[in-house]
Amino acid sequence: MCAFFEGGYTVVVPALPGCISEGDTREEALENIREAIAL
Known part of the structure; x- marks a missing residue:
């Protein structure tokens, strides 16, 4: 789930x-979440 919030x-x-x-x-x-999942 990806959402836009405050910029x-x-x-x-x-x-x-x-x-x-x-x-x-x-x-x-x-990209950041892919890195987090890989951990």
Whole structure:
């Protein structure tokens, strides 16, 4: 789930509780969440 809030994007992975990431652009937020999932 990716949503725009206050000048940036937030991504949440419902299947991984607490796995949340942000970015200035949608692409950055998705790249960040991919890195978080890989951990």
